[in-house]
Structures are given as C-alpha cells and as structure tokens.
Amino acid sequence: MGTLTSLSTVRAKARPPSVFERDLSVVFNEPVNGEYVRLALAAPSHLLERCRAGQFFHLLCPASGEDKPYLRRPMSIYGFFPKQGELHFLYKVTGAGTRALSKLCTGDSLNVLGPLGVGFRIEDDWRNLVLVARGVGLATLAPLALEARNRGRHLTAICSARSHDVLMSLDYFAEMGAEIITVTDADGTSEMGNVEKIIKRLVAGRGVDAFYTCGSNRMLTLLQALGQRYHIPGETALEQQMACGLGMCHCCVRPFRKAGALVQLRVCREGPVFDLQEAMPW
Amino acid sequence: MGTLTSLSTVRAKARPPSVFERDLSVVFNEPVNGEYVRLALAAPSHLLERCRAGQFFHLLCPASGEDKPYLRRPMSIYGFFPKQGELHFLYKVTGAGTRALSKLCTGDSLNVLGPLGVGFRIEDDWRNLVLVARGVGLATLAPLALEARNRGRHLTAICSARSHDVLMSLDYFAEMGAEIITVTDADGTSEMGNVEKIIKRLVAGRGVDAFYTCGSNRMLTLLQALGQRYHIPGETALEQQMACGLGMCHCCVRPFRKAGALVQLRVCREGPVFDLQEAMPW
Amino acid sequence: MVDLSVDIAGMRLKNPVMPASGTFSEDLAELFDIECLGAHVTKTITRGRRDGNPTPRVCEVDGSMLNSIGIPSKGVADFLKKTVPFYRAYDTPLVASISGNTTEEFATLCREVTVEGVDAIEVNVSCPNIEEDGKAFAIRPSSTYAVMRELRKATHLPLWAKLTPNTGETSEVARAAEEGGADALVVANTLLAMAIDVRTRRPKLGNLMGGLSGPSLKPIALRMAYQCAKATRIPVIGCGGIATSDDVLEFLIAGATAVQVGTATFINPTAMVTIIADLERRLEVERIASVRDLIGTVADGEQKAAVVFMEAAP
Amino acid sequence: MVDLSVDIAGMRLKNPVMPASGTFSEDLAELFDIECLGAHVTKTITRGRRDGNPTPRVCEVDGSMLNSIGIPSKGVADFLKKTVPFYRAYDTPLVASISGNTTEEFATLCREVTVEGVDAIEVNVSCPNIEEDGKAFAIRPSSTYAVMRELRKATHLPLWAKLTPNTGETSEVARAAEEGGADALVVANTLLAMAIDVRTRRPKLGNLMGGLSGPSLKPIALRMAYQCAKATRIPVIGCGGIATSDDVLEFLIAGATAVQVGTATFINPTAMVTIIADLERRLEVERIASVRDLIGTVADGEQKAAVVFMEAAP
Numbered sequence A, B: 001m002g003t004l005t006s007l008s009t010v011r012a013k014a015r016p017p018s019v020f021e022r023d024l025s026v027v028f029n030e031p032v033n034g035e036y037v038r039l040a041l042a043a044p045s046h047l048l049e050r051c052r053a054g055q056f057f058h059l060l061c062p063a064s065g066e067d068k069p070y071l072r073r074p075m076s077i078y079g080f081f082p083k084q085g086e087l088h089f090l091y092k093v094t095g096a097g098t099r100a101l102s103k104l105c106t107g108d109s110l111n112v113l114g115p116l117g118v119g120f121r122i123e124d125d126w127r128n129l130v131l132v133a134r135g136v137g138l139a140t141l142a143p144l145a146l147e148a149r150n151r152g153r154h155l156t157a158i159c160s161a162r163s164h165d166v167l168m169s170l171d172y173f174a175e176m177g178a179e180i181i182t183v184t185d186a187d188g189t190s191e192m193g194n195v196e197k198i199i200k201r202l203v204a205g206r207g208v209d210a211f212y213t214c215g216s217n218r219m220l221t222l223l224q225a226l227g228q229r230y231h232i233p234g235e236t237a238l239e240q241q242m243a244c245g246l247g248m249c250h251c252c253v254r255p256f257r258k259a260g261a262l263v264q265l266r267v268c269r270e271g272p273v274f275d276l277q278e279a280m281p282w
Numbered sequence C, D: 001m002v003d004l005s006v007d008i009a010g011m012r013l014k015n016p017v018m019p020a021s022g023t024f025s026e027d028l029a030e031l032f033d034i035e036c037l038g039a040h041v042t043k044t045i046t047r048g049r050r051d052g053n054p055t056p057r058v059c060e061v062d063g064s065m066l067n068s069i070g071i072p073s074k075g076v077a078d079f080l081k082k083t084v085p086f087y088r089a090y091d092t093p094l095v096a097s098i099s100g101n102t103t104e105e106f107a108t109l110c111r112e113v114t115v116e117g118v119d120a121i122e123v124n125v126s127c128p129n130i131e132e133d134g135k136a137f138a139i140r141p142s143s144t145y146a147v148m149r150e151l152r153k154a155t156h157l158p159l160w161a162k163l164t165p166n167t168g169e170t171s172e173v174a175r176a177a178e179e180g181g182a183d184a185l186v187v188a189n190t191l192l193a194m195a196i197d198v199r200t201r202r203p204k205l206g207n208l209m210g211g212l213s214g215p216s217l218k219p220i221a222l223r224m225a226y227q228c229a230k231a232t233r234i235p236v237i238g239c240g241g242i243a244t245s246d247d248v249l250e251f252l253i254a255g256a257t258a259v260q261v262g263t264a265t266f267i268n269p270t271a272m273v274t275i276i277a278d279l280e281r282r283l284e285v286e287r288i289a290s291v292r293d294l295i296g297t298v299a300d301g302e303q304k305a306a307v308v309f310m311e312a313a314p
C-alpha cells in the first residue's frame, strides 16, 4: 500500500510501467508427473528482473476444443532466470483453464500479465529459513530457494506429498543448495505429529529465523502454533478466486487478523504472501 | 411438404433417418483462387446416395483464433461422389464461419448436418437444360451438371464472373460434358443485354426446356422475363439467414408469388430451390 | 436402473428433457425417434393466421443468438387438423403452446386447443398485452394474474405459464401466475436484445430488436428458475441456454423439476438425445436412484433468507 | 486528424471511452498512462465502511462472468482523503460513483462528494432501496424519480444515473431519471444471475446470486442504450460487454454518446488503450471527421415507431 499513497504525489504516468502485459513464447510445456505440468516461457530480462519469489502472473489461457476459459488464471512464479531469459510455471491440471494451458506447444504464444502482488520477505537477519510445502504449494515456494541462495541464506525445505512419485522439485531445491527433508503419506511420515517433531529438531539444532508455507491448511495451523511458541516469524502464500489480478475488483479478498480485528485484504494486491500469524486457516 | 403430411399416418420413428448429423474428416481444403476455397470431406456412401443437386448441408464451423462462430453455416453441395466417398463444397471466405472453415487441415473433422432441403427438379421431358451462374452461385449449380450427365441430358452452362481469373468450375463442367459459355465484366460480355442475346440464340437453336440460376438478382429477373416470353419453366436457388436448417425455427422465410398471393416459405425446407417464376428478386 | 421420470402437475414424463416452443417441430423426427423425449412442445400458435416479422429474423451474437420470428402462425384450425394428429402417433405427452394479444382471444384459443391428444397447454404470457400498454402480460404481476385467471376458466388441462426474463419482478410474477391458476411455470422465454451491423449501420434483425437465447441466457434463466421455485409451490420447468447434462443438473439442483432445450438443438439437432443418455449415465455413476432426488438440492443454506435483498444488490 | 471528443452534459471528454465503476482503480496506472482515458470513474462508495459480500465473489460462466462484490467501501472520508487527491494529478475529468440504501443517505453522500476535483457524480441507482421492498431504485420509474429529485437538490455537479437491466420498464425508468434531474444515463449495470457447481451443489458465488457482465450482456445493454436514447433527450453512456472498437461503434450508432468498459479490462488490462487507438484509426480510414457524427445514426427507419410494441414481442 506504500506505493499507492506515494502515487498521489508522484504522478503515476511519469513512471515506467511496473506490471507488463505481454505475449510470450513457449519454450517447453512438459508433464512433470501424472498431475503437474512445467511451462517455460521466453521472457525479456527487464520483465524477469522485476520478478520476486511469491509473486504471480495472471495468464490468459487460450481456448482449446471445448474449453473456453474466459477470465485469466493466476499462477505463481515457479522460476525466473534473467540469464536464460526464461519464466517458469508449475501447474496442476484441474479445469478448463489449466487443461487449455496444458495443450500449448513449443513456439505457441501465451499472454501473461505480471509480475503481480507482493512476494516473500527475507529480512536481513533471517539466516536460517524453513519452508514447508505440499502439493502445488511447492510451485509457489520453490523460487524462495533461488532467492535464498542468491542472498546467501540457509534454507531447509520440508517437502510433503502423497507418495514419492509425486514429490516434485527435489532437484530444483538440491540445485539451489537447500537441505531437503521429504515426508509422504505412503511412508506415514507426513502426518502433523512427525512434521512437528522434524521442525522442533531444526529449531533446537541450527535454529530457525523464519517459516514459509503454502497450500496446506494443516501446515499453516502447525506453523502458526510453532511460530507463536518459539517467537519465529513467518509468511504464507494464499489463494483466492480472482478477476482482475490488479487490485481493482475486490473479488479476491480474504479475512486477516490485524490488531485484534478482522480485516479483508486482497490476495492479488496485499498478497498473495501474508504474515503467518495474520492469516486465517480456511 | 408431401413427406410431412404422410408422417401423420406412417409413424416417423419407424423410418430410418433421412438427414444425418456426422463428423466427417477433411480430405482436402484448398484455395481455388483468391476468394474461394474447395473443401472435400470423406463421407459414407449411404449419406452421399441421399444427396441431390441443389441441396445443402449445415456446417458446424469450429472456433479458430478470434473467430467463434456459434450458429451452423449453410453450404450448397458442390459435388457428391459415392464411388470416391467424397462430399465437396465450394465456399467464399466472408466472415467468422467461413474464415474458421478455411483453417481446416486434412484429417481434421467437421460436423455436418444434411443433406437438407429440396434440390433441383429435372423433369423427364426436360432434354436441354441451361444454367446461368455467377459468383458463388456456381457452387450451387455445379452438381446439376453431374445429375444432367447421369440422366443423359444436354446442359449449357453460362458462367459469369468479374474476370477470367475468378471464373471457376469450368473444368468441372467440361468433365461433365456440359457446353460452356463464359462471360466476364472484364470483357464486357457479362452485361445483361449480351447474356440475353446468348440465351435467345440457344432458344432459337437446339431449344431450351428449363432454366436454372442462382446468386444473381439480375440473372433471376432476366430468366423470369425470358421464361415467360418463351414459356420455359425454370428453377432458382435462394439464400436466407438460417438457424436450424431443418424447418423448425421459421427464421429463413422469403416471400413467393403463389396463385396471386404472397406466401412466406422456408428456404431450408420448401427450398433452397424454388420455381423460377414464383421467386421474388431481392 | 436409474429413474429419470418426473411429475409435472399430475402428468408423468419419462424423463425431464423436452424441447422449447419454437425450436422443435415434426421435422426433427427425420433425425431421431422423438418418442425418446419427455414431452413434445409445439411452436406457439395464435388463433388466426400471422405472417411473422420481416427478415433477417436471426443473427448471431457472441456465443449466442437473437431471433425475431414474431410468431408466424397458420392458426388454430391448421393446428388441430395437422399438428395434433401427427403427434398422436406418439405416447409422449403433447404440450400445445398458445398466445393471444387480448385476454379474450387468449382464453378462446385456450378453449379451442383443449382437445383429445393435447395433454397440457403452455401459455406464452411473454407476448404483448395490447389492452394495456403493449408490454408482455408476464412483465407485471397484475396482468399475469388477470390473464391466468381467465385462462384457468377456459380449460381443465394443466396450464403451464411461460414467463419472460424482461421483468424486475420475477418472484412476484411467479406468485401471481400460481394464484391465477397456473399448474407449472416455464422459466423462461428470450430476453429482449439488439445488435447492429457497424458497417451498414443497420440493425441485424429486420425487426430491430429480438430475443436473446442460448448460452448467454443460462445464468439469468437459472437465477429465475431458482427464484420461481422458492416463490411458489408449483413445478418449475427450466429453460434458457441448456445444452448439456451438466446444464440440466444445474437447473434441477436449483429447483426445476424438468427442463426445455431450445437453441442447443439448432447447433446440435440431436442435443436432447445426448443429454438424456448422459443424464442417465451420470445418475448411474453417482448412484442417484431418481432424478427427482436432485430437485432443489442446492446448498443455499444461510443465504436463502436474504434472497430478496440480494436480488437487488449484485 | 479525427476528432474523438464528446460532450456529456457540458463536460468535454477527449474521447468517448472511460472505465466502468468497480472495474478500475489507481492500480491500473501501473500498466499505462491513464491520462489517455475519456474520464476516470471510481468504484461506487457508500457513506460508511462496508465489508462487502462473502467469497467467492466471482465466477466464470460461458464466455462471461458473475460477480457479487457487494460494494465494499472504505467510506466517504477515505475517498475524499485518498482517492480524490490521487486523481487530481490528472487533467482527465473525475466521476465519483456513489450509492445509498435510503434516499437521505444517498443525498447526504451526494453533497459530501461535491468537492473540488470531482467533475461529475455517477449515482448507482441499481442499489437496493431498503425503504421500499429492497428492490433497486432503478427497477421502477416511481422510485427512480423520487431518489433522483433528492439527489438533484444535493449537488450542482452533473448527475449521471446508472440504470439496471433488471427491469421490464427501461424506457419509463430512463424518462423518470431525466425528469428527476439526471444529466446523463449510464446504461447499464450488471444483470442478476446465478451459477451452481453441480459437483458440490453449492452456488458458485458466496452470495448465491450476482451480476452478469461481459460479452453476454452486450446485446441487452445495447438494446437498453437504444431505448434510453429514444426515450430521453439527455446523453446516454453505453456500458455492457464492450471489448473492441467495433463494440464502441455499435453503441454510438445505437445512440450512445460515450461508453464505459468494464469486464474487458480484467481480460486485457490495456483494452481501453487499444480501443481508443483502434477507434481513431477506424474513423481515419472511413473518413469520419468526428466521433460525434456517428451518434444515433442507426438505420432504424421504418421500425422505430413500433419500438414499444416490439419490446414485448421478440
């Protein structure tokens, strides 16, 4: 909101656009496993340089066969690589929009709007970061590993999934030098009691300066409790149905606890990343 | 309408369907000149055997890019070849539907509904047939040459166009053994006075038993006059905006002179071929 | 075996899928056995002959269509002589759609079509009432009630009132129709709309304005079907943009007992056949014994008390 | 050089393209220079704070969308302190959209936003009138007239009345607004609609019902714009499904003096920029000197006398 009030004095039109609407060309669009697809788009560096972990793009999915998505679809930045000139997404095929997206071929073009929203914060004195991710939450949290490496922080990634087959992004995290802990339903290791034990061990060990999570209600609740107990700050990324993605329509609000009261904040503008303790389980 | 009243006694459901809704596969879809495209579909012989010159199909043009045609588009049968198993159309690219049609590739599928409507009549004692066609009217009249040959009639085709480049179907008519007379705006031979002279020569020569036309108001008016003067019967195919194509919606009516009164008839059901003298210039 | 049958005011339909008036005729029997339908609904007729509106009578708008047919009619004599006998060859119930510009004309026609072979009468009260200001009867509760009361006196057959979306008082009109004697509500007719060719600057319809039908109408008709089901105790027959079995489920869940399929038949003439088959399969897969178990099952819990307020405040 | 400027009740707009209330905010300035727009129209505010409706507040329907935002508002104080100053940096006229649930509240707010920096007031009379039965003011001519008369007394600024499509009396409501003192009509707001998720059987909107906007609304809004232009002598601002310069031409030809673009901005945030550029190019190519030469040029010749009748008989 800081940017918004400053606009009233500095005339907005004097500034270069900070959000882009562009047709980007598909580099690849490949299945990761039965459910997820990884999409890479060729993007100019001035766009990629504006990207931050936790931000998202609003994608204009093309019509494809019976599927005629109308609204844009929000999708977290999975990776942004100014040197290669690539912007990556990781998505789960769930309905008309993502189904149409999954039909894109190399060379096709896709209209994107972004980067949008507020990304993850990494305060200067947060040395040891812990992220806990499950399912598609991984897509949102993955670029945090990239930023952590770039800024020389230690990151532990606790990755949860139904089974080892659908555990994603392990290579990605390994490449970024993150420490990886995997838990699965198949092993019985993903239940909350065990995750709690793992995190407590991390706190007792090298210590934890910040938690990050996304995509699981139970993880959010657990981290809120541990954060309160050990006074560890944290952040979570949230989702909501969106129309504009820019803050104009007020479709995407969620309630947050702020100073004892419930306030409605826009996921697309004040989020999608929010303070861990202010967020409400859904 | 004869079939309709008979239905009240013979239960319709006992009869096999006489109109088909089918996905057919594209054999080719090639430009004929700058404006027209010829489309060939692979079709089963039981469908092709029901086709008559003058009938049409109602095509479900696919969405393509920005073009999202909703209603079906009526298109005359340009050729039907039970032996090769092919159904042909000749169309002019004019709007969303035909533009989408023109994007079809070999092997793509197209949903068609037909054959629909009443085709051209060739009475047993009509030996010498004359057709006068211009522009896209050729598409509708061409299969008449096929039927004339099959039934051993002599056909003279007067083909009119802006210039020789856009004169179509000459090979087709030649193959069917028709006598061809071409007139063009470029030569100045297509003006009505000249066409009238040509027809009068035919009447005076081997004689004319029936006129057929389509696609030009001026031709229709000329043939109506000559038909009355020489007592030569004839038929014309007409167009109108359509929704159902089957006779249900009454969208496609045009006025006709019948027994001194004006009556509204459905182009899709009582037509698209009508008596030459009953038709009204538009 | 799932049970697709539904009951509309004492009339049993083998399934809840029937054609919408004006989008169906004997001609469709050339494509499939129309005995498979829940009912046969004929094109609206007037007492006397009418030519209908000038052409073009149809045009396309974004993913839907406009029409201004204007109810051409061969009159009631032709209907009784040709149409009714045609459908007598079928066991499927026949629903005759009628319309009139004055209450008296309407009631007379209602009496005239009360014949053997006609199983219910759909009264198209979306037609103009020339005794008042030319607005459709079903735009106002008062004129709806007045015409329904006279129609009720004119026949012992079930009366289905077909409502218009061109009103701000759907619930009130529905209640007025019920009080006036309607046995069921058909919701809804087309929505008044317009399109202009920007090249020629001419209206795309010969009649200037026409009725919107097809997919664009669906969310509006669904809202009306829901309102009518809440506002009355008589069965609601949903109509507007229905093209798939999912659309049928949506209307049933909202509170409709049956549905009519209109424009979809123009796009896919066998749409109703496909919908019925899909519906049966869906129920089997989801182990729902009867289609009637779906009616009005929308999970509207907390909100429904606030419906009137919400009506006005999207 | 073509002239794109138009005049709305004495206010000169550099071009006829402006955003629709609720689909625009300061945030769009991050994408392009919003000085290029004909006017800036703010989201409707109420006097006090309001949270708005439960989520989900938006869903997709066939090629369009439904919303039930419910006018969340930070109240008039916030508006005067933050919103008005933001737009003061622009030369483009600022139009403040307001709403109230009682005539008095509405009129008070109207007075409060009559400040320097606000150039016109758009009164969203499509909101519920809780002093009557909760229906929107603009559903009936009588309540439209009554509220407009009070609003007229509350300000000297141009008053734009924003009408609702949820009525069977568009022409009458338009005349009532004019008589009540409106300087222009914005035609129209969203159309009440509904969608249900057939898997969960839950309404797709947290509020059960919501407003339809986008391409599906266009032929309905166009019809209303035409009706309003015929029924009154004040300028009409068309709104509903406008996404291209062709759509703008269609509304101008139908009789609108300017247009508002809503949902299209959600799909293509730079839609208005593209539309303005395309419009200029179109006029150049077709050698039309001024966009004003297009207004109301629809070739409705013979039909227009019969409009009222046709309204009821598609």
Ligand SMILES: Cc1cc2nc3c(=O)[nH]c(=O)nc-3n(C[C@H](O)[C@H](O)[C@H](O)COP(=O)(O)OP(=O)(O)OC[C@H]3O[C@@H](n4cnc5c(N)ncnc54)[C@H](O)[C@@H]3O)c2cc1C
Residues within 6 Å of the ligand: A056, A069, A071, A072, A073, A074, A075, A076, A077, A090, A091, A092, A093, A094, A095, A096, A097, A098, A099, A136, A139, A140, A238, A239, A240, A241, A242, A267, A272, D059, D060
């Ligand atoms: C900020 C943000 C980041 C996201 N990042 C990712 C990601 O990286 N990878 C990924 O797979 N998914 C992500 N999602 C969820 C993704 O947006 C939805 O899965 C997608 O919109 C579904 O569209 P659909 O047409 O395939 O499904 P449908 O169910 O057909 O969608 C219907 C409508 O609901 C909306 N919708 C459905 N699910 C969601 C959801 N979970 N959140 C918001 N809107 C939804 C759609 O946008 C569409 O408008 C993110 C959502 C948000 C809000």
Ligand SMILES: Cc1cc2nc3c(=O)[nH]c(=O)nc-3n(C[C@H](O)[C@H](O)[C@H](O)COP(=O)(O)OP(=O)(O)OC[C@H]3O[C@@H](n4cnc5c(N)ncnc54)[C@H](O)[C@@H]3O)c2cc1C
Residues within 6 Å of the ligand: B056, B069, B071, B072, B073, B074, B075, B076, B077, B090, B091, B092, B093, B094, B095, B096, B097, B098, B099, B136, B139, B140, B238, B239, B240, B241, B242, B267, B272, C059, C060
């Ligand atoms: C019985 C019949 C046979 C026809 N045969 C041929 C043929 O063999 N070859 C050919 O090129 N064209 C033929 N036409 C015309 C053809 O149907 C139109 O050119 C086509 O529908 C245009 O569609 P569009 O989407 O490209 O154009 P658009 O102008 O975008 O169409 C908009 C709407 O108007 C309708 N429409 C436009 N022009 C016509 C027209 N002339 N007649 C009827 N509806 C129209 C379309 O079907 C559509 O619903 C025939 C028309 C009829 C009625």
Ligand SMILES: Cc1cc2nc3c(=O)[nH]c(=O)nc-3n(C[C@H](O)[C@H](O)[C@H](O)COP(=O)(O)O)c2cc1C
Residues within 6 Å of the ligand: B243, B249, C020, C021, C022, C023, C043, C044, C067, C069, C071, C097, C124, C162, C188, C189, C190, C212, C213, C214, C215, C217, C239, C240, C241, C242, C260, C261, C262, C263, C264
């Ligand atoms: C071409 C056409 C003709 C129609 N004629 C009538 C009619 O005669 N009587 C009537 O009550 N409704 C008529 N309707 C309205 C339909 O019955 C139906 O209510 C409307 O089209 C909405 O349903 P749909 O979206 O499934 O088409 C007609 C609709 C169309 C498209």
Ligand SMILES: Cc1cc2nc3c(=O)[nH]c(=O)nc-3n(C[C@H](O)[C@H](O)[C@H](O)COP(=O)(O)O)c2cc1C
Residues within 6 Å of the ligand: A243, A249, D020, D021, D022, D023, D043, D044, D067, D069, D071, D097, D124, D162, D188, D189, D190, D212, D213, D214, D215, D217, D239, D240, D241, D242, D260, D261, D262, D263, D264
């Ligand atoms: C998300 C959303 C919010 C809206 N909020 C308002 C509002 O606050 N006040 C108002 O008068 N109209 C509001 N509208 C209606 C629009 O201003 C416009 O009238 C309508 O959407 C039709 O135009 P469109 O089809 O171009 O979107 C809103 C519409 C949408 C989609």
Ligand code: FES
Residues within 6 Å of the ligand: A241, A242, A243, A244, A245, A246, A247, A248, A249, A250, A251, A252, A253, A266, A267, A268, A269
């Ligand atoms: S999606 Fe429009 S405000 Fe967030």
Ligand code: FES
Residues within 6 Å of the ligand: B241, B242, B243, B244, B245, B246, B247, B248, B249, B250, B251, B252, B253, B266, B267, B268, B269
């Ligand atoms: S197109 Fe429907 S009756 Fe001819």
